[in-house]
Amino acid sequence: MSYSLAMRAHGYRYRLARTVDDALELLAAGGRVLAGGTDLLLQLGWPANTRPDSPRTLVDITRIPELRGVERRDGSLWVGALASFADVMRSTDVAAGCPLLVEAAENFAAPQIRSQATIVGNVMNASPAADCLSGLFALDAAVMVRGPRGEEARPIDQVVVGPRGVALAPGEICTGLLVPILGPGWGFHFIKFGYRSSLAIAVVSASAAVRVAGGRMADLRLGVGAVAPTPLRLRAIEEALRGLGPSSPEVDRAAARARDLISPIDDVRGSAWYRREITPVVLARAVREAARRSAAAQGMVPWAPRS
Amino acid sequence: MGTQELIPIGLTVNGRPLRWAVRPEGRLLDFLREELGLTGTKEGCGEGDCGACTVLVDGEPFCSCLLPLGRLEGSAVTTVEGVAADPLGAALIQAVADAGGVQCGFCTPGIVLSAFVLVRDGRRPGRGELAEAISGNLCRCTGYRKIFDGVLAVAGRGTS
Numbered sequence: 001m002s003y004s005l006a007m008r009a010h011g012y013r014y015r016l017a018r019t020v021d022d023a024l025e026l027l028a029a030g031g032r033v034l035a036g037g038t039d040l041l042l043q044l045g046w047p048a049n050t051r052p053d054s055p056r057t058l059v060d061i062t063r064i065p066e067l068r069g070v071e072r073r074d075g076s077l078w079v080g081a082l083a084s085f086a087d088v089m090r091s092t093d094v095a096a097g098c099p100l101l102v103e104a105a106e107n108f109a110a111p112q113i114r115s116q117a118t119i120v121g122n123v124m125n126a127s128p129a130a131d132c133l134s135g136l137f138a139l140d141a142a143v144m145v146r147g148p149r150g151e152e153a154r155p156i157d158q159v160v161v162g163p164r165g166v167a168l169a170p171g172e173i174c175t176g177l178l179v180p181i182l183g184p185g186w187g188f189h190f191i192k193f194g195y196r197s198s199l200a201i202a203v204v205s206a207s208a209a210v211r212v213a214g215g216r217m218a219d220l221r222l223g224v225g226a227v228a229p230t231p232l233r234l235r236a237i238e239e240a241l242r243g244l245g246p247s248s249p250e251v252d253r254a255a256a257r258a259r260d261l262i263s264p265i266d267d268v269r270g271s272a273w274y275r276r277e278i279t280p281v282v283l284a285r286a287v288r289e290a291a292r293r294s295a296a297a298q299g300m301v302p303w304a305p306r307s
Numbered sequence: 308m309g310t311q312e313l314i315p316i317g318l319t320v321n322g323r324p325l326r327w328a329v330r331p332e333g334r335l336l337d338f339l340r341e342e343l344g345l346t347g348t349k350e351g352c353g354e355g356d357c358g359a360c361t362v363l364v365d366g367e368p369f370c371s372c373l374l375p376l377g378r379l380e381g382s383a384v385t386t387v388e389g390v391a392a393d394p395l396g397a398a399l400i401q402a403v404a405d406a407g408g409v410q411c412g413f414c415t416p417g418i419v420l421s422a423f424v425l426v427r428d429g430r431r432p433g434r435g436e437l438a439e440a441i442s443g444n445l446c447r448c449t450g451y452r453k454i455f456d457g458v459l460a461v462a463g464r465g466t467s
Contacts (some may be wrong), residue, residue: 014375050332060375110444
């Protein structure tokens, strides 16, 4: 974030990269990767502040072919660095492999922004309220990083480490994400809780994946966003919910534990107090709906009305 | 602010192939309005929040205030002038005006582009789908209802 401020204050030049190696070379003297740009261009004050002789380069990667695409690779979903939110909404592979990303995309911004913004850009911008992140944290997604030593997969919680804080070294670039596919029988639900349904930042967000078996929640993945410096995977609450029936009041009691696991702040969208109050409610709703969808996916009759 | 060197890019605007020397770090919005004189596309916020600058690039809606020219080689851009030259597009524009969906008119080109995406294949969207399609376009004058009436009056009329 501070580097973007430096670019805004002191100027930057624009270059279009043709290959990943091209991009790494252009970044070597300092700069930022430009994918969609719907966040970064505003941070830079673009189109102002451009200086053709600046050593800081805004490196446009949108014409690099190998970064495109969304596809299933073995047991994971590959989301290339240039996959847009619109691409994700159109993809049958994402619909089958990671419905949480589809729901996140449906709640994100507006059609024009979805055409241009990328999933990976949303990750690398690392807003604590980023719509994609609570689900990617819940699912233990991996970030593919290419640098001088080659390419490696890093756990997302080791890459997104703070508000607008990404642990990539200069000379490293994210080429895509690998998201584990949980398989048939799982149900998913993402809730973006806030003031408007478009062009709005979440007050609280929750991602739930649930696998129901024998009328009980056999396995879960839970993530929350906008209530801590980064999104959080809530392993302790997954553990507490395992074995419960979805309509049990114990679900709400377990979800209430989230109040002690989050560290919300006061900001223009709401108070820390309010976020602490509403997080268990949103979480329990996401869990119950994910459980309902899991049962439906397995052909079971729903046993409880939706709250 | 320094000026970067000009580079030639080839792109199609409203069906017309062009080759033009541009600053690659410049905005598509400014190129359309100032180089090509296509002033139908408006600047509202310059930040991608209002949709007044909406155009189609390769058939999909984008905010032209957020698109650097350097990445648009080979792209096909459609502006409201291009939509107006299409029979269904012209009918859409007329229907929105006839329904009382235009007051100051500043949002209208952007809304027409977003609505055109929805109706161009002859589909009959519901109000919810239409609301979603124009969720990136702000209107401060009309309250949207008459815009909806105008678009829905044209929907289903056939392909463009």
